[in-house]
Amino acid sequence: MDYLIYVLAICICAPLLLMMIIADNKTRRLLGFMIIGICISIVAAEFNSIMRDMVFTSLDLFHLTTSVTPISEEVLKAIPILFVAIFITDKRDILFTQAMSIGIGFAIMENTHILIQNIESVSLFWAMVRGFSSGLMHSICTLLVGIGISMVKKRRKLFFPGTFALLVAASTYHSVFNMFIQSDYMYIGALLPIGTYLILAYTLYKRQKNLTYE
Amino acid sequence: MYYWISSGLQLLCCVIGLILFKDIWFNSKKALFPKLVALGVACITLGSLNDVAYFIVRKTQFNGLYIGFFGIIGCFLSLLSVSYGQLDRLFDDSSKAFFKYRIISISAPIVVSALFVPVFMTSNLPMSMRIFTFLGWLPAIFASYYNLKHSILPDCGFVFVKAVRPYNITAVILEVSYTIHIVLRIYQLNIGILISSIVVSSSLIALLYFAKKGVAQWTI
Incomplete structure (x- = not known):
């Protein structure tokens, strides 16, 4: 079933689209960017398939997923954030939440697709690892780009x-x-985004506390 | 083995540097300049982490296009953006008085480019990899011009030129030593790889120190 990924996307996006109609502006934006993240995941999957079949034919799966797909996926995820930062707003708070939404949407679609492809070998532990670590990883990567763009956009040369x-x-x-996630050291891969997220959450909490105190 | 040790040393030094000077990241009142320098060092940290992770997982080094190299490119792009995007418009008013310094500064990119000539002429790398490596090194080549220029420009009473001079000198040392390090890696000259990685790792910590110190003196 070659179009299974599209079936999955419709099943996930349709309820979110319906929710957008009745949501308030802020929630609608979040849901919208989550749907964009889901669509980007599909584009990335097709693009990576083309790269695997036509350009990097000699690379095995491990090297493909560690040398090629990270670049293509991060560039594709950054495009909507760049668009918002250049043409709409460069406010950090807005870019922050939108970047997170894109990352989460991407992770939802990616995890669902991988689940369907490996249905025989999944487990609760697999779900915990993929759900928390992969979702966080994609969000953190897009967040990094989003927050950084809000800082460097101030001057064109930068x-x-x-x-x-x-x-x-x-x-x-x-x-x-x-x-790490594909190796015997899977737990390091799983803990890496969780650890990064905890540091980030603590930093934001401290910053919010300082702002409230001031 | 030496390749793995040099990446590990670089990673360790970068992490130490980023922790020691963590207030660059977390103090929102700090200027953008040291934050971009820290971003550059963070890129190298991730690139080195990528190399070390590959060694841990595969127990060998990867020959070919690898993401760790993009970490190095990201670092020099950050340094280039600092030099060209922020400092150059403050330091160089395009007047004729500074013409000779601009001419002298061209020697830096020439030296860095020339270090790659042996790579093109004699290494066993495929031509596509040689060209890719050289193109990827262009940010370092351009950054070396601005860093050398900002090191030798007279301060003319402007304290910030003198304040960031140590940073610029360290950046030039980093650009040249890292170029030598990459060439030695390609030729797998192990002792040279170790020695150059020590110089590179020290330069990365010094870069953060001088960036922070320079801005502190600059804003007095």
């Missing part, structure tokens, strides 16, 4: 090299995660 540096950082983080 924007392009700064954006490239952010994409590189996101791609290498993604590659390291993929490397």
Whole structure:
């Protein structure tokens, strides 16, 4: 069933689209970017298939998922954030939530697709690892780009090299995660985004506390 | 083995540097300049982490296109954006008085580019990899021009030129030593890889230190 990924996307997106109609503006934006993340996941899957079949034919699955797909997926996820930052707003709070939404939407679609493809070998432990670690990883990578763009957009000369540096950082983080998660050291891969998320959450909590105190 | 040790040393030094100077990240009142330098060091940290992770998982080094190299490119792009995007418009007013310094500074990219000539001429890498490596090194080549220029420009009474001079000198050392390090990696000259990685790792920590110190003196 070649179009299974599209079936999955429709099943997930349809309720979210219906929800968007009755949601308030902020929630509607969040849901909208989550749907965008789901669509980007489909585009990335097709793009990676083309790269695997036509360009990187000699690479095995491990090297494909650690050298090629991190770059393509992070670039594709960054496109909507870049669009918003350039044409709509560069407010950090808005980019922050939108970047997280795209990452979460991407992770939902990716996990669902992988689940269907490996239905015989999944387990609750697999679900916990993929659900928490993969979802967080994709969100953190897109978040990194989103927050960074809000900082470097201030001057044009800083924007392009700064954006490239952010994409590189996101791609290498993604590659390291993929490397560990496919190896005997799966637990390191699982803990990496969770640890990063806890540090990020603590930092934001401290910052919010300082702002409230002031 | 030496390749793995050099990546591990680099990773360790970068992490130590980023922890020691963590207030660059978390103090929102700090200028953008040291944050971009820290971003560059963070890119190298992730690139080195990628190399180390690959060694841990596969017990060998990967020959070919690998994401760790993009970490290095990201670092030098950050340094280039600092030099060209922020500092150059403050330091160089395009006047004729600074013409000779611009001419002298061209020597830095020439030296860095010339270090790659042996790679093109004699290594066993496929031509596509050689070209990719050289193109990926272009940010370092351009950044070396601005860093050398900002190191030798007279301060003309502007304290910030003098304040960030140590940063610029360290950046030039980093660009040249990292180029040598990459060339030695390609030729697998193990002792040279170790020595150059020590210089590179020290330069990365020094870069953060001088960036932070320079901005502190700059804003007095």
